[in-house]
Amino acid sequence: MKKIVVIGAGAAGILAALQAAKKDDNKVILMERNDRIGRKLMITGKGRCNITNVADLPTFIKNIPGNGKFLYSAFRNFFNDDVISFFEKIGVATKVERGGRVFPQSDRAVEVVDTLCKCLYDAKVELQLNTKAMKIITADHKVTGVKTAVGQITSADVVILAAGGSSYPATGSDGNGVHLASVLGHTIEELHPALVPLETDLDWVKNLQGLSLRNVRVSVFTEGKKSAEMFGEMMFTHFGVTGPIILSLSRAIAISLSKRQKVFLTINLKPALTPEQLDARLQRDFKKYAHKQMKNAMIDLLPHRLIPIILDLAYINGEKPADQLSKKERYKLVATLRNLSVDITKSRPLAEAIVTCGGVNVKEIDPKTMQSKLIDGLYFAGEVVDVDGYTGGFNLQAAFSMGYTAGKNASDC
Ligand SMILES: Cc1cc2nc3c(=O)[nH]c(=O)nc-3n(C[C@H](O)[C@H](O)[C@H](O)COP(=O)(O)OP(=O)(O)OC[C@H]3O[C@@H](n4cnc5c(N)ncnc54)[C@H](O)[C@@H]3O)c2cc1C
Structure with a gap:
């Protein structure tokens, strides 16, 4: 026996x-x-x-x-x-x-x-x-x-x-x-920790708590170099970011952070469009909503809560009428929509990791x-x-x- x-x-x-x-x-x-x-x-x-x-x-x-x-x-x-x-x-x-x-x-x-x-x-x-x-x-x-x-x-x-x-x-x-x-x-x-949410100090991220984004591309930059990217769904929380692609990316990020490497993410909100296509799309929207203020002219493009934040990050006055936006401002908007940057300070603790x-x-x-x-x-x-x-x-x-x-x-x- x-x-x-x-x-x-x-x-x-x-x-x-x-x-x-x-x-x-x-x-x-x-x-x-x-x-x-x-x-x-x-x-x-x-x-x-x-x-x-x-x-x-x-x-x-x-x-x-x-x-x-x-x-x-x-x-x-x-x-x-x-x-x-x-x-x-x-x-x-x-x-x-x-x-x-x-x-x-x-x-x-x-x-x-x-x-x-x-x-x-x-x-x-x-x-x-x-x-x-x-x-x-x-x-x-x-x-x-x-x-x-x-x-x-x-x-x-x-x-x-x-x-x-x-x-x-x-x-x-x-x-x-x-x-x-x-x-x-x-x-x-x-x-x-692996499969774990990530933290940031950025107030605008925390203000978006509960907002989910689908079909976005998140790129990870470690010590300034792109180290990974993923397409899919993510979510903002009261401490930072989570959701399927964030969890999947978190393993390598947690390891980098433990080595005291600097990590930030960029979120491309419209990854299916080239910069030129996105610019053309903005021009169409701003023609459609020519007499509206910028804060009301992006409703077809973005979730409501995200609009003032994107405008803020692109240094555009939300009260400005859409037909008065300069070319330079529109280009800045395109860049912001494609490169929303989030510094990661730490991951949530191992106790909260799925694995x-x-x-x-x-x-x-x-x-x-x-x-x-x-x-x-x-x-x-x-x-x-x-x-x-x-x-x-x-x-x-x-x-x-x-x-x-x-x-x-x-x-x-
Ligand atoms: C919230 C959450 C959701 C998840 N969802 C999924 C999912 O849907 N699909 C999936 O594939 N994976 C999922 N996972 C991961 C998955 O649960 C684990 O990878 C898996 O359970 C590991 O199995 P295990 O038997 O190795 O360990 P465990 O399931 O952790 O079992 C280990 C056991 O050992 C016991 N133990 C520990 N120390 C001692 C000791 N000294 N003496 C006696 N007993 C001891 C513990 O009490 C425990 O019961 C999830 C994890 C979490 C936290």
Whole structure:
């Protein structure tokens, strides 16, 4: 009989435990510090749980900027179609939405968690709730057990560390997992927030709180050089900017800011138009609204709240009649509409990030098995590993695939 201890009952740990329990001979203990499993799973996808994405493998890897290539083997073992059929088999019907995102048909993350809980019970996994792992015990570079806050598990053959990252610590994943790995000699890549809103000191940004912009292009400038750009949707908040493209760009920005590099964004409000086309468009609008004041002559072009701010930034008097705007002023307006500049002072903290960038160095983990290259019998799975992806179901798929791979190999070894 093999004794397998899994630390952390999140997406990765649950899949690892279920897979390890497939062999009747194995005794599988799933240890969770909370009084219930899957706290973070419950809040994923705004309570709807975006379990995976139907994208193909190359697209998946592109959507995991944090060591996506490390996951090739794990994805080959258990990919999105496997996740979908796994959930269908256990009774969670799924549906595909915009951008290939897969959700439970019920739109309820709680259905996912409850069903997984029942699976653990049926698979005879011993679930130890309210049990926090304090130390992984080793002898001669081999795991032998786990010391917990309430006792000790001895004679363990395998320990799978799936204690999550460092974001949303109230869910139980507060970064202690990387500490458990680091005391065993594993290198920890510095933790940064990823998929996180960004802050600015600019008052005009804060005044636009709640305003969403669609079809804009945001470019990132790091130390004065363009480092990235993205097209899509963003939003202003009381502290700065957020929304899908900002979250996706935030990972690299947070890393740059941690190195004290200067970062600013430029927002192109009309990226589909060349400067000449935009100028022609302005001329048409100002002819149409020739006798209106400038503040009322841009209503076809921009959201209401943005107009006085754009005029201000372009040094144009809002009271000026549209037909009196000089060519120079119009050119300045074109430049402002295409280059709205926002200095970024910092990102929101790691605790508010959707995912953690950094964690256990992937070079010290065998990607085929998820086993530690330093300690026999130690496996890793999920966000505790230095892997992070964009929104769209990529992070949960990564956690499921790593969990499956660790559980299967721990069981087979
Ligand atoms: C608000 C939000 C929404 C998200 N939405 C999505 C989404 O829709 N789709 C998507 O793909 N990704 C989403 N993510 C990311 C995704 O939830 C995570 O990447 C994923 O849950 C990581 O799984 P995990 O099993 O590695 O860690 P976790 O789910 O964090 O699980 C780790 C578990 O380990 C437990 N634990 C920690 N330390 C110990 C210890 N010492 N002893 C015992 N137990 C311990 C924790 O309590 C926790 O239950 C979202 C994240 C957030 C914060």
